[in-house]
Every structure is written in structure tokens, then in C-alpha cells.
Amino acid sequence: MCGIFCLLSLSSAHSEWDKTVYEHLKRRGPCSSQDLTVIGTNHCYQCLFSAHVLHMRGLLTPQPAQDSAGNILLWNGEIFGGLPVRSEENDTAVISQQLSSCNSPSEILAVLSAIQGPWGFVYYQKEGEYLWFGRDFFGRRSLLWKFDAEVSALTLTSVAAHVSEPDQCNWQEVPAASVYRIDLKAATEAGSLSVEIYPWAHAGNDVISCCSEKILESVPCGCNTLMNQAGLVLTSPVCPLNMSIPESLNRTEIHSTSHLSVEDLEELLGSKEQTDEVNRLIDVLSEAVRRRVQSLPSGLQDSPLANDQASVAILFSGGIDSMVLAALADRHVPAHQPIDLLNVAFKLQEPKKQNECAKKPKNKPTESRTDCADSPTFSPFDVPDRITGKNGLKELQDLNPERRWNFVEINVTQAELQKMRMERICHLVHPLETVLDDSIGCAVWFAARGTGFIMEDSDQRPFTSSAKVILTGIGADEQLAGYSRHRVRFKTSGHEGLIQELAMELGRISSRNLGRDDRVIGDHGKEARFPYLDEEVVSYLNSLPVWEKADLSLPRGVGEKLLLRLTAKQLGLSQSAVLPKRAMQFGSRIAKMEDSREKASDKCTRLLTG
Structure with a gap:
């Protein structure tokens, strides 16, 4: 896991970034900190990249990671499947290598679509001068953005800082409904920022597919968005939700007053x-x-402290x-x-x-x-x-x-x-x-x-x-269907209403919970x-009809x-x-x-x- 930061400036005005933000980012990544600045063609733009690494796998790989072609990667994620990562390899190096071999947007999208695991990233593609960024399908890693129109500067960061001044630009969470690309040369020529959208592809009636509305709600003021002209999409890493509704269910109802055992x-x-x-x-x-x-961090399990110190903890209430x-x-x-x-x-x-x-x-x-x-x-x-x-x-x-x-x-x-x-x-x-x-x-x-x-x-x-x-x-x-609101929806609208509620829950989990929890937990390094949000787990649960996952005719x-x-x-x-x-x-x-x-x-x- 890492704290990643990118400041894109389209003007000659120098944009300074909040030292509080820098301290938050360092706490997320205590193992390595580096900055790197890129000046665009004819000095038409400037990108400051800053990364703070929490070493979790393989050899410590400092970031920003720059390859021989000049491409730059900020990676905050873990690959748990989809792409081959050997135990001795670092996934930042693996992703950097994979992206370096891409010659088209469709190839970049294919790499990102294949990853199983949480991620947030910023990628500077030197050839063509593009800036890619985004979050995984569920938004398990935080990425925030804001645009300061006065100095024509876009900021992307894992974590921000709250300011009380009313005239300050507002931070927003980057919507997890899509991956985004900025044509840096076109932006500097136009003097304005346009963000291309590459949405996740969804099948059936999955409400998560309505990404355009979500994105428009969270786009920083002063930025334009447009769907990519080629119609390219990322492939959803999970199967669509089973929307089937039972004709009848032969179950004996247990009254809510019954003693649970x-x-x-x-x-x-x-x-x-x-x-x-x-x-x-x-x-x-x-x-x-x-x-x-x-x-886990390389060597931790074999260290002398391994018998006394845990490498894994659980947020634990004693609940199921x-x-x-x-x-x-x-x-x-x-x-x-x-x-x-x-x-x-x-x-x-x-x-x-x-x-x-x-x-x-x-x-x-x-x-x-x-x-x-x-x-x-x-x-x-x-x-x-x-x-x-x-x-x-x-x-x-x-x-x-x-x-x-x-x-x-x-x-x-x-x-x-x-x-x-x-x-x-x-x-x-x-x-x-x-x-x-x-x-x-x-x-x-x-x-x-x-x-x-x-x-x-x-x-x-x-x-x-x-x-x-x-x-x-x-x-x-x-x-x-673990929340009380699911029981209310089932009571008023039956299985159809419950299915709609569950589809909405998964669709909004990135904006309601996951970015916040990533920022809060990451603050401790x-x-x-x-x-429960592993792609294979979600696909399996999505494949089941709703009445096999929960039976809300039974008591709490x-x-x-x-x-x-x-x-x-x-x-x-x-x-x-x-x-x-x-x-x-x-x-x-x-x-x-x-x-x-x-x-x-x-x-x-x-x-x-x-």
C-alpha cells in the first residue's frame, strides 16, 4: 500500500501543495518516499509525482516507478490474482512492466481489467503524453481529485486535508465507475482540462452500469468530461447479479418471537x-x-520476532x-x-x-x-x-x-x-x-x-x-442482506425490491465506505x-439467487x-x-x-x- 500524489499544472503559475497532505501521505507509506517532476513538451505543462511506499511484497520498489521509456507509475494496490506475480516479485514492478508494453488504450484497459485485487493508480504515458488514473471496480483504494481553475492545476491524491475556507476548491472522491485519461498536449493547447472516461462494462440490469451520472456528480468544477470516442470499456471482474425472483418458496416461517438457537x-x-x-x-x-x-511484507514471517508479533490483525467485534x-x-x-x-x-x-x-x-x-x-x-x-x-x-x-x-x-x-x-x-x-x-x-x-x-x-x-x-x-x-433496511425493503417490496437494494449497495460501496476506510486505516502505515470483496467471492455470491443468501422471513x-x-x-x-x-x-x-x-x-x- 502507498500514499500517491500527482499535481498537474497547465500554467506557468507555480502550485504549492499542502504540507499537511504530505505528512498524511508519509504516514501511509513509511518505507520509502520520493518525488519526481516531469516537464512537458515546450514546457507547456508540469507534473509533480510523489509516492510514499508501505513495503508489502517482494523487493522494496521505490516509487514513482519510471521505466526506460520515461513512463511513470504511481501504484497503490495489491495483485491477488489475474496477473502472474511470483512470491519474490513486487507487484508495482510487475504492473509497470505490463503497462510499459502497451501500445494502445485497449491494451492498457486489458491489463487493468485482468487485475484481481484493490488498486488506485496514476500513470504518465510519455509517448503521446497522456495521464491515466483511476480506482479498481469496487474502489477499495482511495483516490481524491480537485481542480484549481485560478492556476489551472489538477491534484490527485490518496488523502487530502480538510480546510474551512469557503473559497477553497472542494475535494471529491474519484468515482470508481471508470478509469480516466487526460490528453496533456490537447489540454495545454485548449487551455482547459478534458477528462476521457473509460467505464467498466456491466451486463444485465446491474445499476452500477449507470456510471455517467455518478461521474458527473463528482467531477471537479472547471473540468470537462467526455466518453472516449472509441467506445472502449474495462471488463467487469465479477459476474452480474442474479436477478431471478422465485415463483414460490416452500419454507416454514419461524416467528420473530422464537428463541434463536x-x-x-x-x-x-x-x-x-x-x-x-x-x-x-x-x-x-x-x-x-x-x-x-x-x-505479507517480505521476510516478516521468518524473522526472530515472528513468534511474538502478529503480521495479521482483524477488526473484531465478535460478530459473524x-x-x-x-x-x-x-x-x-x-x-x-x-x-x-x-x-x-x-x-x-x-x-x-x-x-x-x-x-x-x-x-x-x-x-x-x-x-x-x-x-x-x-x-x-x-x-x-x-x-x-x-x-x-x-x-x-x-x-x-x-x-x-x-x-x-x-x-x-x-x-x-x-x-x-x-x-x-x-x-x-x-x-x-x-x-x-x-x-x-x-x-x-x-x-x-x-x-x-x-x-x-x-x-x-x-x-x-x-x-x-x-x-x-x-x-x-x-x-x-445484513442491514435492517434490507428487511424493511423485503417487507414492502418482496424479493424484487430486495434485489434492487442489494444491487444499489454494491454499486455505492466505494463512495460510502471503502475510500474512507482505506484513508483511515492507511494513516497508521x-x-x-x-x-468479502474478493472478486471470486463476489462472483459466487452474485451467481446465487437472493433467497439462497438470505431468508428475511426468518427472525433477526x-x-x-x-x-x-x-x-x-x-x-x-x-x-x-x-x-x-x-x-x-x-x-x-x-x-x-x-x-x-x-x-x-x-x-x-x-x-x-x-
Whole structure:
């Protein structure tokens, strides 16, 4: 992973870039930093390239990477499939070599289409003087842009900085719906910037195919966009979503008041057809995890510290998404290495905690156990995710007692939250600005930092995770109907409405979640990896009819993400397989720290004044 930056200036006016941005980029890539400037023909334009590398594979390859022909690559990504990368090779070098051999736009698009894995890139093609840039199909790596019309300068960067001056140009996320090309000679001759669009090709009724509207919403003021005249497209790396609707479903409905149990899942596993689907999901998801936990910094696994320090961590709530990732990581991380389970909690006030416990309805025993500690001793960090996390830890220890599971308790006070939001997090979340972005961004930032304590022989020991790879469960809810809004849509519009909702979820995941999470996690010099968004996993889930992935006629804790719950049971997990979905902002209780009257979609003033 890297922090990449490109400043394209079409005028003689010198454009300076924010030192805060430079510091953010350096934190993303602590292993190597370099700058490179290119002057265009007849000094008609200037490109400043800056790259900051987090070394993850093969030999350390400094960036910007320049080949013998003068082409320049800024690469922030990982190749997990599609192109051959040997274990001793660095994927930046591989991509640079592949692109160098391209003689036409269609060949460049073929290379990018073949890559399985997350990426964001900027590529200066010297012959013809073109500037290419873009993000992968899902937008798993951040790339922002803005255009300053006063000095005719376009900036592309992994991370920006929030500024409060109203007359400043606004940053936007580069839409993941396309790859883009600028003809630099044409731009300087015209005195204006036109961006050619090369969209991803989609089949059927997939809503992601409506890329033009998305792109127009995010194009910086002062830039023009046009579809490439040759009609060239990138080939989608995943199969289209199965839009079929059942004529009838012969299922016995379990009433929502029924007690949820592991036995319910065992009954459903009795179907051989269902078991085959579960086994196939285990196969593709296990392979996705393997690719991500074995593609690690060269030599780390063989170092003297390998027995004591983890190279892999998981954002861990004890919920089904993170539990399945942990169980599969256990298959592929060397047995002698620990796995860090990063569990974040925001401090509660004791009176509020006691009142909440007292008000819990008696007819919801599962939630009561989750929200209130069994011990009479109150801890202000006994938030729901802390309690389910500890229960999940016990399940994993039962699953593999030989593995060292580092359950990292990351406790955050309001004072520290406010301090770090102002100093760092407001810049990383930007240009997103809602209450939800604030809550999730802050929670993920503290979790990824990995600083807390672990328990050893009943004693607390200060601990900071050494892992450079962080697995996150994002993508499971979006594909398997895990959110409450999916249940509402199913109730009002049936399977057809649910399918439309799921298609929309996957189409907007880049702008709602992934760029933000990449910026936040990358700030610690660590890399976010998303197994549920592996191309093979998404293609498999897309191929299934919706009723085989979720059955929302069943109650919470069973019906949503049903296929994943069956998978968890097959992997040997128990109570975590029937935990209802709980959003991170509520499970960690960060939402309780701030104004409870806010709506998730409101603009967050705490970010704007940060």
C-alpha cells in the first residue's frame, strides 16, 4: 500500500501543495518516499509525482516507478490474482512492466481489467503524453481529485486535508465507475482540462452500469468530461447479479418471537443443496483470506520476532463477519504466529450504563446479555462489542487452543476522541462529512491503531499490534442482506425490491465506505484488506439467487446473512453464528458519546470544525 500524489499544472503559475497532505501521505507509506517532476513538451505543462511506499511484497520498489521509456507509475494496490506475480516479485514492478508494453488504450484497459485485487493508480504515458488514473471496480483504494481553475492545476491524491475556507476548491472522491485519461498536449493547447472516461462494462440490469451520472456528480468544477470516442470499456471482474425472483418458496416461517438457537441452523444444514452452497462459499472465502494473509511484507514471517508479533490483525467485534474471517485466517496464518483481534470501545458514563441495563425489556434475553455485563462490577468500557468480542474469543480459543489469540482491548475516552479527531481523523474522513462517517471513521481509526492492552494471567499488559495487514468484514452485509433496511425493503417490496437494494449497495460501496476506510486505516502505515470483496467471492455470491443468501422471513439473527451463518456453523462456530447485526457505531458506543439527537445522514459539525 502507498500514499500517491500527482499535481498537474497547465500554467506557468507555480502550485504549492499542502504540507499537511504530505505528512498524511508519509504516514501511509513509511518505507520509502520520493518525488519526481516531469516537464512537458515546450514546457507547456508540469507534473509533480510523489509516492510514499508501505513495503508489502517482494523487493522494496521505490516509487514513482519510471521505466526506460520515461513512463511513470504511481501504484497503490495489491495483485491477488489475474496477473502472474511470483512470491519474490513486487507487484508495482510487475504492473509497470505490463503497462510499459502497451501500445494502445485497449491494451492498457486489458491489463487493468485482468487485475484481481484493490488498486488506485496514476500513470504518465510519455509517448503521446497522456495521464491515466483511476480506482479498481469496487474502489477499495482511495483516490481524491480537485481542480484549481485560478492556476489551472489538477491534484490527485490518496488523502487530502480538510480546510474551512469557503473559497477553497472542494475535494471529491474519484468515482470508481471508470478509469480516466487526460490528453496533456490537447489540454495545454485548449487551455482547459478534458477528462476521457473509460467505464467498466456491466451486463444485465446491474445499476452500477449507470456510471455517467455518478461521474458527473463528482467531477471537479472547471473540468470537462467526455466518453472516449472509441467506445472502449474495462471488463467487469465479477459476474452480474442474479436477478431471478422465485415463483414460490416452500419454507416454514419461524416467528420473530422464537428463541434463536444454533439448532435452527443445524436443521437448515440438513439440506444437501444448502450444504453444497456453504462448502463452496467456504472454499472461495478461504482462498480469499489465504491470498490476503500470505501476501505479507517480505521476510516478516521468518524473522526472530515472528513468534511474538502478529503480521495479521482483524477488526473484531465478535460478530459473524469478523468471526468467520478469524476462523479462516486460523487456517492460513502460520501456527506459531499470533493473530491480533482489534476490539474498540468508547467510554460510557456509569449512571447511563446502569439505567440502560435497568430498562432492558425482559422479552429480549439475547440483547440483555449483550449490553450488560454479567459481572456486578461495572466497567465503563463494557460496551456491546466488547462483551460479544470476549465471547467470540472463547469460541476461537475452543476452535484452536494452540493459537495465540491477542484480544486487544482498545479503550477510548471522549477527551482522546476529540483530540485525535481534530488533529488527524477529520482530514482522513474528508471529503465525506456525515455523522455516520464521523462515527465509523473514528472507530476504525482507533481500532486500526491497535493500541490498548491484552490480558495475561489475569493481568492487563499494555499492547500495540504489530500487524501491517488488517482484515475487515466490510462487504458481507451489502451482499447478504445484513442491514435492517434490507428487511424493511423485503417487507414492502418482496424479493424484487430486495434485489434492487442489494444491487444499489454494491454499486455505492466505494463512495460510502471503502475510500474512507482505506484513508483511515492507511494513516497508521497499515493496509486494509477486504476478503468479502474478493472478486471470486463476489462472483459466487452474485451467481446465487437472493433467497439462497438470505431468508428475511426468518427472525433477526438467522434470516439475514443466512448463508454466512450456515458457513459459520460449518466452521465450528456456535453462538456467534446467531448474533443479530449490530452496527459498529452502536456496538462500540461511539454514537452514545455525541449528540444523541443527530441522524446518521446529518452533516457532522465536529468534522467541519476539526
